[in-house]
Structure formats: structure tokens, C-alpha cells
Amino acid sequence: MSTGPVTEAATPVPGTSGWVRACALGELTDGGVRRAVLGADGPAVAVVRVGGLIHAVADRCSHQDFRLSEGEVVDGGLECPLHGALFDLRTGTPDGPPATRPVAVHAVAVRGEDVLVDPAASTVPVDGASTT
Ligand code: FES
Numbered sequence: 001m002s003t004g005p006v007t008e009a010a011t012p013v014p015g016t017s018g019w020v021r022a023c024a025l026g027e028l029t030d031g032g033v034r035r036a037v038l039g040a041d042g043p044a045v046a047v048v049r050v051g052g053l054i055h056a057v058a059d060r061c062s063h064q065d066f067r068l069s070e071g072e073v074v075d076g077g078l079e080c081p082l083h084g085a086l087f088d089l090r091t092g093t094p095d096g097p098p099a100t101r102p103v104a105v106h107a108v109a110v111r112g113e114d115v116l117v118d119p120a121a122s123t124v125p126v127d128g129a130s131t132t
Helices: none
Strands: 021-024 033-038 044-049 053-058 072-074 077-079 086-088 105-111 115-117
Touching: 021 044, 044 115, 086 115
Parallel strands: none
Antiparallel strands: 021 115, 033 044, 044 053, 053 105, 072 077, 077 086, 105 115
16 A cells, blocks of 8 residues: 655654654555655655664666555565566665666654654665665
């Protein structure tokens, strides 16, 4: 289930050393996906809640740059709506073609009611390598 993409120019959170508020915790339903832009020049991420865990991955499919925030949670992963590649939310790794490269994964923290994402802590996908 998707809550629909939301584009917002998030801003750094004071006292959190680079972490950016992506959305409010209450805006994420279980299985919901939201889009957030991490600062004026920051990356766009798809923020996903699955059970008690919140994940953030790059909002660009590694196949043809389609917005993953428009996808849905399937079997605990995020499915690209264009061609159906399913990305592991912990590693960014796709389940198979047509996507062959992982997407970047960002660190997430919850402070009070705020979901924070670290744009600088993203893993950089490398061809054929999984990220942790
Ligand atoms: S654009 Fe995502 S699988 Fe093709």
C-alpha cells in the first residue's frame, strides 16, 4: 500500500549533524511510501515503513531512473512500478533484471515524531555488489 509520493524540500535538523527531516512518523503507514528531498540540493529518497522498521533508499530506479517512491511494498521490498524490479530495502539490491545494480541506501533515525535521513551516509552502489 502506498501513501502516495510527497515532494518536500526538507531542511537540516538543528543539533543532528547533517540529518534531515524527511517526514513525520505519523505520515508513514505500514507499507507506505513517501518521497522526500533532502535539502535544497540533496538527493531525493523514497521513505518506506515496513512493520516497525523505516528505510530510505534513493528515489531513482537503477534501471531507468523511474521514481521508486511511486512503487509499492511487495514481500518486504520496494517494487519499481515501471518494470517491476524489487529492491531489498536493507541493501538496495534488486531481485533481478531488468535492474542489475543496487540503489543507494540511507541511514534513518527517528527523533520524537520526526523521521530523519542522513543524506551523507548513503551507500554508493557498485556494479554487482550489495550494500549494507
Ligand atoms: S525503471 Fe525500474 S525496473 Fe525499469
